[in-house]
Amino acid sequence: MNMSFPKLRCRLEYVCLSCGARYGIEELHYTCPKCGGVFLLENLDFDALKKTPAQEWRALFDSRAASKRTALRGIFRFYELIAPVLEEQDILYLGEGNTPIVDAPASLAALVGRQFAFKNEGQNPSASFKDRGMACAFSYLQALVRRNKWDEVLTVCASTGDTSAAAALYAAYAGGPVKSVVLLPHGKVTPQQLSQPLGSGATVLELPGVFDDCMKVVEHLAETYRVALLNSKNAWRILGQESYAYEVAQWHDWDMRHICLFVPVGNAGNITAIMNGFLKMHALGIIASLPRLFGVQSTHADPVFRYYEESDPAKRRFEPVAVTPSVAQAAMIGNPVSFPRVRYLAEKFKEIGGEEAFQVVHVEEQDIMDAMLLANRHGHISCTQGGECLAGLRLAVAQGRIAKDERAVLDATAHSLKFSGFQDMYFSDSFPPAYEITPRKEYMNKPELVVSPAEKQTLNEQEFTIHVANVIAKRLNLQSKK
Ligand SMILES: *Cc1c(COP(=O)(O)O)cnc(C)c1O
Ligand SMILES: [Zn+2]
Numbered sequence: 001m002n003m004s005f006p007k008l009r010c011r012l013e014y015v016c017l018s019c020g021a022r023y024g025i026e027e028l029h030y031t032c033p034k035c036g037g038v039f040l041l042e043n044l045d046f047d048a049l050k051k052t053p054a055q056e057w058r059a060l061f062d063s064r065a066a067s068k069r070t071a072l073r074g075i076f077r078f079y080e081l082i083a084p085v086l087e088e089q090d091i092l093y094l095g096e097g098n099t100p101i102v103d104a105p106a107s108l109a110a111l112v113g114r115q116f117a118f119k120n121e122g123q124n125p126s127a128s129f130k131d132r133g134m135a136c137a138f139s140y141l142q143a144l145v146r147r148n149k150w151d152e153v154l155t156v157c158a159s160t161g162d163t164s165a166a167a168a169l170y171a172a173y174a175g176g177p178v179k180s181v182v183l184l185p186h187g188k189v190t191p192q193q194l195s196q197p198l199g200s201g202a203t204v205l206e207l208p209g210v211f212d213d214c215m216k217v218v219e220h221l222a223e224t225y226r227v228a229l230l231n232s233k234n235a236w237r238i239l240g241q242e243s244y245a246y247e248v249a250q251w252h253d254w255d256m257r258h259i260c261l262f263v264p265v266g267n268a269g270n271i272t273a274i275m276n277g278f279l280k281m282h283a284l285g286i287i288a289s290l291p292r293l294f295g296v297q298s299t300h301a302d303p304v305f306r307y308y309e310e311s312d313p314a315k316r317r318f319e320p321v322a323v324t325p326s327v328a329q330a331a332m333i334g335n336p337v338s339f340p341r342v343r344y345l346a347e348k349f350k351e352i353g354g355e356e357a358f359q360v361v362h363v364e365e366q367d368i369m370d371a372m373l374l375a376n377r378h379g380h381i382s383c384t385q386g387g388e389c390l391a392g393l394r395l396a397v398a399q400g401r402i403a404k405d406e407r408a409v410l411d412a413t414a415h416s417l418k419f420s421g422f423q424d425m426y427f428s429d430s431f432p433p434a435y436e437i438t439p440r441k442e443y444m445n446k447p448e449l450v451v452s453p454a455e456k457q458t459l460n461e462q463e464f465t466i467h468v469a470n471v472i473a474k475r476l477n478l479q480s481k482k
Contacts (some may be wrong), residue, residue, distance in 0.1 A: 002269065003063065003064060003067045003069055005069065005072070005088040006073060006084065007082055007112070008079075008080055008084050009014040009085060010040050010041055010043050010044065010045040010080075010084040010085060010474070011043070011044040011045055011085075012042065012044070012083070012084075013025065013027050013041070013042050014041060014042075014235060014370065015034035015039060015040055015041075015042045016033050016034070016035060016037040016038070016039055017037055017038055017039070017040060017340045017341060017344050018032060018036070018037025018038075018120070018340065019032060019034055019037055021025055021033075021034045021035070022214075023039075025041070025085065026138075027230075028141075028144065028228055028234070029184070029225075029235075030219075030222055030229045030231075030233040030234055031219075033379070033478050035339065037327045038233060038235075038337065038338065038341055039233075040235055040237045040276070040338050040341060040344075041235045041236065041238070041239055041358070041409060042245050043084070044339070045212075046283070049080060049227045049284055050217070050283075050284060050285075052111070052284075053115075053285075054284060054285035054286050054439075055442075056286060057112035058250075058286060058419065061078060061246070061250060062250065062447060063079060064077040064435070065077065065098075065250075068295045069088075069090040069137055070087045070091075070093045071093060071261075073093055074093045074094075074095065074096045074097040074098065074135055074243075075096060075097040075132050075135050075240050075243035076091055076093075076135075076346065077097070077098070077243075077246075078140075078242075078243055078246040079239055081238050081246060081280055081281070081284075082136060082239050082242060082243065083136055083139070083140065083236070084149060085140075085143075086139050086140065087143065088141060089141040089146075090139050090140075090146065090349075091135075091139045091142075092135055092138050092139050092170060092173060092321050093122075093135065094125040094169065094170065094173060094175060095125045095130075096124045096125055096129065096131035096132055096135045097124070097135070097247065098247065098366045099119055099120050099121055099123045099124060099241050099247070100119070100120050100123060101117045101118070101119045101120075101251050101409060102115060102117055102118050102119075102120060102380065102384050103115070103116075103117045103258045104116050104118070104349065104375075104378065104380070105378050105379060106331070107234050108374070108375070108378040110281045111374070112390070112393065112394060112397065114301055114393065114397055114406065114407070114408055115406075115407045115408070116390075116393060116408035116409070116410060117397060117407070117408070117409055117410070118382055118389075118409075118410050118411075118412040119244070119247075119248065119409055119410070119411055119412065120380075120381060120387055120412050120415075121244075121411060121412055121413045121414060122266075122381055122383060122413075122415025122416065122417075122418070123414070123415070124163040124412050125169060126162070126166045126167070126169045126196060126417060127162075127196075127414055127415040127417070127418055128162035128165065128166065128169075128330075128413055128414035128415070128418070129162075129244060129270060129326050129414070130162045130163050130165070130166035130170070130414050131166045131170075131240045132232070132239040132240045132243050132244060133232065133234075133236070133241045133273070134166040134167055134170040134236030134240070135170065135237065135239065136236050136237060136239050137170075137234055137236040138170040138171070138174055138178075138229055139238045140154070140223065140236045140358075141153065141174070141178065141212050141228060141381055141459065141479065142174060142178075143403070145176075145177055145178065149357065150177055150435075151177050152177045152179065152225075152227065153177050153179065153182065153228055153314065154179050154181055154227045155171050155178060155180050155227070155229075155230050155349040156181045156183065156218050156222065156227045156229060156230065156232040157182055157183070157218060157229065157231050158182075158183045158184075158211060158214035158215040158217065158218045158231055159182055159183070159184055159189070159211070159265065160185075160188070160189065160211045160319060160329060160331070160332060160333070161180050161184070161189035161194070161330055161418070162189060162193060162330055162413075162418070163182075163191030163232075164183075164184060164193070164196070164204070164229065164416055165193055165197055165200075165204070165242065167180055167197070167202070168180045168196060168197035168200035168201070169196070169200050171198040171200070172201055172202070172235065173285070178200035178375065179203070179376075180197070180200070180201075180203065180204070180207070180221045181203045181227075181324050182197045182204055183205050183206075183207065183214045183217060183218055184205070184206050184207075184214065185206070185207065185208075185209050185211050185214055186206040186207060186208050187215065187220070187422070188189050188210060188211070188329065190255075190329070190419055190420075190421050190438065191421065192417060192418045192420070192421075193367050193418055198258060199261045210323060210332070210334075211332065211333055212318070212320075212323075212333060212334055212335050213329065215231065215337065216229065219290040219341035219390045222423070231267070231271070231337065232268075232269030232272075232337060232338055233337050233338075236262045237273075238269060238272055238276065238338075238341070239270060239273070240273075241269065241270055241273030242257075242275070242276055242277035242280070243277070244270070244273065244274055244277065244411070245273070245274045245275075245276075245277025245278045246277055246281065246282070247322065248261065248291070248409055249281055249286070249287050249297065249455025250280070254281075254286060254287050254342055254404075254436075255284065255287075255288075256278070256287050256288075256289050256291040257289055257291060258403070258405050258406050258407055258409075259292070259406070259407055259409060260291060260292035260293070260294060260402060260407070260408050261274065261291055261292070261294065261405050261409050261410075261411070262294045262295050262296055262389035262390075262392050262393050262396075262408055262409070262411065263293065263294070263295055263296065263389065263411045264295075264296050264297070264328060264330075264338065264385040264386075264389060264399075264411065264413055265297050265303070265304050265331060265342075266331030266332065266361070266446060267297040267336045267338055268295075268304060268329075268334050268336040268337070268338035268339055268341065268342050269337070269338045269341075270411070270413070270446065271293070271295050271338075271342060271405065272338045272341040272342055272345060274293065275293060275346065275348075275349050276345055277438040278290050278293075278349075278472050279342065279345065279348055279349065279352075279482040282352060283298040284376050284438060285409070288317075289353070290349060290353040290355055290356050290357055291409075292350055292353065292356060292358075292359075292406075293349065293357065293358050293359075294359050294360070294361060294392055294393075294396060295342075295358075295360040295361070296360070296361055296363060296389050296391070296392035297361075297362045297363075297388075298327075298328045298331065298332070298363060298364075298365060298368060298388060299329065299334045299335055299362050299363065299364055299365070300323060300324040300325065300326040300365060301321065301323040301324075301326050301328075301333055302321065302331070302335060302362040303318065303320055303321045303334055303335065303339070304336060304339065304360050304361040305341060306319065306321065307319075307339075307343075307360075308346075308359070308360045309360075309370075316330070318339055318343075320334050320335035321334045321335075322334055324434055325432065325434045326365060326368075326435075327365055327368055327369055327372075327387075327419070327422045327437070328365075328368055328384045328385045328387075328388045328434065329384065329387065329419070330383075330384075330385055330413065331385055340426070346358045348372075350404060352367070353383050355385070356401075357370045359401070361392045361395050361396055363388060363391040363392055363395055364391070364436070365435050365436050365437050366434055366436065366437050367391040367394070367424055367439065368388045369384070369387060369422065369437055369439075370387075370389045370391070370440060370443065371387040371388070371390035371391040371394065372384055372386060372387025372390070372416075372423075373426065373443045374390070374443070375387065375390050376416060379458075379463065380389060380412065380416075381415060381416045381417075381418045382410075382411055382412040382416055383413060383415060383416050383418060384412040384422055385411075385412070385413045385414065385420045386410060386411065386413060386416075388410055388411030389410035390410055393408050393410060398453070401421035408450070425437075426439045426441070426443070426444070427444050427445055427446055428446075429444075431474075448475075450468060450471050450475065451464075451467065451471060453470050456469075462480040466474050
């Protein structure tokens with residue numbers, strides 16, 4: 001089907017969540033020039049979208065699933081909900097979005113006690129959900145480059161690994177004046193994550209410290225120099241990441257009853273985007289009710305959990321925490337940049353969905369690793385942060401927070417291969433003590449060399465084949481066909 005590109009154009013504005021100041025989108029803004037607060041992008045013409053019946057929106061988004069127009073194949077299948085200011089020529093599409101929702105096999109669901117599925121964000125082009133946000137941020141950047149005829153744009157980001165992989169990939173594809181610089185905490189991203197921006201040709205800079213240290217530096221750079229900041233302070237990324245919510249709703253035929261989502265929380269951009277996405281669909285009647293949303297953090301990096309742990313909203317106070325090593329390394333953040341967005345949107349979420357509609361749980365490192373391995377031993381491809389979500393579901397079930405008829409959708413935010421080093425440490429029982437992880441024997445696995453190289457020397461080719469086959473038959477206790 002060759003659908004036309006949407007004609008609708010709206011007016012978008014940055015709105016500061018702290019002081020309410022508003023700014024036009026002709027310029028890239030990250031934080032409020034008046035008060036330093038974070039922004040959300042607001043569609044001033046949102047009410048005009050309400051004139052279209054919800055049924056029509058659903059039919060339109062469903063029909064675009066079959067479109068061969070690349071600009072509408074990824075996150076911009078939901079163009080009108082995301083950034084109805086972009087022109088088709090500016091949209092970058094690298095195959096992001098539309099990731100599969102894979103049900104847990106019956107045996108695993110029985111073990112966990114609830115029906116659930118993973119949404120495999122690792123099947124995005126740079127193997128994490130960050131591509132959704134980058135597709136939007138880079139499309140907007142391309143529009144700026146075209147309009148302003150810029151001959152060089154340096155994009156910068158701090159990263160726990162996946163932001164830099166995604167930024168470097170989209171920058172490499174955009175090419176021309178767009179160049180990528182990424183700032184990483186030395187030794188605190190996995191080798192796979194480090195190889196990604198290197199392979200995409202980005203300038204990779206490292207500093208001693210953790211993510212929060214890198215973040216402060218790029219913020220200073222963005223305030224002082226002409227660079228485009230691609231961390232989730234950049235509100236265009238939030239818009240793109242809303243597509244996760246749209247896809248979850250679409251997959252469930254826009255019926256959110258009995259659905260609860262589990263999302264890992266690091267810098268809190270993702271959970272912000274997911275809440276905003278569901279709130280928009282609800283405001284337009286595209287969904288009749290909100291799903292329930294559970295944020296999940298490790299006990300080693302849980303500032304958002306600690307905030308909501310206080311049940312009296314009047315007494316809640318946000319305090320950054322000093323993180324300790326976590327296998328959910330991509331979410332190992334003590335001072336989440338998007339926390340004000342979470343607070344603002346969680347309030348709205350609870351107003352519509354009730355007190356139980358938004359919750360935050362925290363889980364032990366041991367449970368994160370065990371849950372990831374349990375999932376992957378049942379055919380999933382979950383990363384440690386996906387394991388964090390499953391650990392969160394198991395905890396919530398144990399605490400009686402999940403009804404029997406509820407179905408959970410867990411965000412496996414990246415591909416398991418990016419985090420295979422943690423699996424290696426588990427299998428070889430070599431976690432440094434700070435992780436507080438003791439491997440379970442039944443989950444450990446290692447390759448076995450069946451014949452030594454010395455033994456191989458003594459045999460000719462045919463003898464070797466037969467000898468090895470015999471050794472294996474014995475090892476596996478194989479029964480002869482005769
Ligand atoms: C970035 C990231 C997170 C954390 O998401 P936030 O938006 O920072 O809360 C979780 N998992 C993976 C794999 C990530 O790359
Ligand atoms: Zn402000």
